[in-house]
Amino acid sequence: MTMDQERIAKYRSVWNNLRVPVRPGPEGLALYREQIGSLVDRSILILGTTPELVDMAIDLGGRRIVCIERDPEIMEALRQLGGRDWGNVEMVVGDWLEERPSFANAFDAVVCDGGLLFLEFPGQWTALFRLVHGCLKDHGVFVAKEWAEPEGRRDYEALVNRLITDFSSATRGSGREEILEAYRCLASELRLATFIGTTRPEGSFDQDIMVERLGRLLTRLKAEFPDPEMMEITESALIYLARSRPGTTDTVAGARYEEAGKLLAAQGFRSKHFPLPDRPVPGANYMFAAWKT
Ligand SMILES: C[S@@+](CC[C@H](N)C(=O)[O-])C[C@H]1O[C@@H](n2cnc3c(N)ncnc32)[C@H](O)[C@@H]1O
Incomplete structure (x- = not known):
C-alpha cells in the first residue's frame, strides 16, 4: 500500500x-x-x-x-x-x-x-x-x-473567555517554550469545550453548533495569537482533529x-x-x- x-x-x-x-x-x-x-x-x-x-x-x-x-x-x-x-x-x-x-x-x-x-x-x-x-x-x-x-448548566462563551484570559495571565512573562506548551493545553481544552450544551437528548452532538463554534474560535484565536507556531497548534486542534469531512465532525x-x-x-x-x-x-x-x- x-x-x-x-x-x-x-x-x-x-x-x-x-x-x-x-x-x-x-x-x-x-x-x-x-x-x-x-x-x-x-x-x-x-x-x-x-x-x-x-x-x-x-x-x-x-x-x-x-x-x-x-x-x-x-x-x-x-x-x-x-x-x-x-x-x-x-x-x-x-x-x-x-x-x-x-x-x-x-x-x-x-x-x-x-x-x-x-x-x-x-x-x-x-x-x-x-x-x-x-x-x-x-x-x-x-x-x-x-x-x-455532566448534569448542570454551563455557559460556553463565558468558559471560552475565561480559558483564554487565564492562559494569557498565567503565561505573562513566561519563556517561549512554556507559552507554547500552555497554548497546546489551551487549544485541546477549547476543542472539547465546543461540546458544551450540544448533546441532544438521545446522546448525539449537534454538529451544526459545533462546526459554527469551531469556525468562530479559529478566527478568534488566529487574530489573538497570530504567531505561526501558535496558528499551527490552533489548526491542529480545531481543523485537523477528527474532521475528515467538511461541514461536520467525526465526534458524534x-x-x-x-x-x-x-x-x-x-x-x-x-x-x-x-x-x-x-x-x-x-x-x-x-x-x-x-x-x-
Ligand atoms: C481512538 S480515537 C481517539 C484518539 C486516540 N487518542 C488515538 O490516539 O488513537 C480516534 C481514532 O479512532 C479512529 N476510528 C474511529 N472510528 C473507528 C472505527 N469504527 N474503526 C476503526 N477506527 C476508528 C479514527 O480514525 C481516529 O484516528
Whole structure:
C-alpha cells in the first residue's frame, strides 16, 4: 500500500500538538496501567493507536499487542510518535465494528481512549460492546475513556473567555517554550469545550453548533495569537482533529456512564465508573472498566 507521506507528517505534527483532555492524562493513564498491569497473560487489543497506550502495553510486557485503526496514515503518524519499539505490535487497518473470528476469546484486555465519541449511540456502542465481549477471555477487562457533559448548566462563551484570559495571565512573562506548551493545553481544552450544551437528548452532538463554534474560535484565536507556531497548534486542534469531512465532525456521541453501563450490562459486563478531573469540565471526561462475567 502506498501512503501519503505528507499526510503522515501532517498528522504526526497534529498529534504532537494535542494535550489533555484530548490525549490521556495522568489519572487516566494510571487507571489503564492498574487494569492492564494486574493481568497475568497480557494480550491487549487497542482500539485506535494511542501512543501512550501502546508504549504502556509494551512496558508492561504485553505478550500480544494489537492495534486497530481505520486510517492507515493516522496509524503510521501515531506509530512515529511512540517512544518504544513497536516492531512486535500487530497493526491492523480496519473497522472496530467488523467481526473478526480469529479474535474470539483472544484478549485479556481491550482499551480505547476516546473512541466511543466516534460511534453512534446507542446502536454502534451496543455493536462494539458485543464485539469486545466476544474478543475478551473470561474475566478479561475493557477499559475506555469517553466524554459526556455532566448534569448542570454551563455557559460556553463565558468558559471560552475565561480559558483564554487565564492562559494569557498565567503565561505573562513566561519563556517561549512554556507559552507554547500552555497554548497546546489551551487549544485541546477549547476543542472539547465546543461540546458544551450540544448533546441532544438521545446522546448525539449537534454538529451544526459545533462546526459554527469551531469556525468562530479559529478566527478568534488566529487574530489573538497570530504567531505561526501558535496558528499551527490552533489548526491542529480545531481543523485537523477528527474532521475528515467538511461541514461536520467525526465526534458524534457523548453518552454518560449511566447509559454506557446499561449497555455494557446488557452484553454481560460488570462495570465501574471513573470520572476524570481533566479540564475544562471536570468529570466530563470519564472512564469505565468493564469486566466480562
Ligand atoms: C481512538 S480515537 C481517539 C484518539 C486516540 N487518542 C488515538 O490516539 O488513537 C480516534 C481514532 O479512532 C479512529 N476510528 C474511529 N472510528 C473507528 C472505527 N469504527 N474503526 C476503526 N477506527 C476508528 C479514527 O480514525 C481516529 O484516528
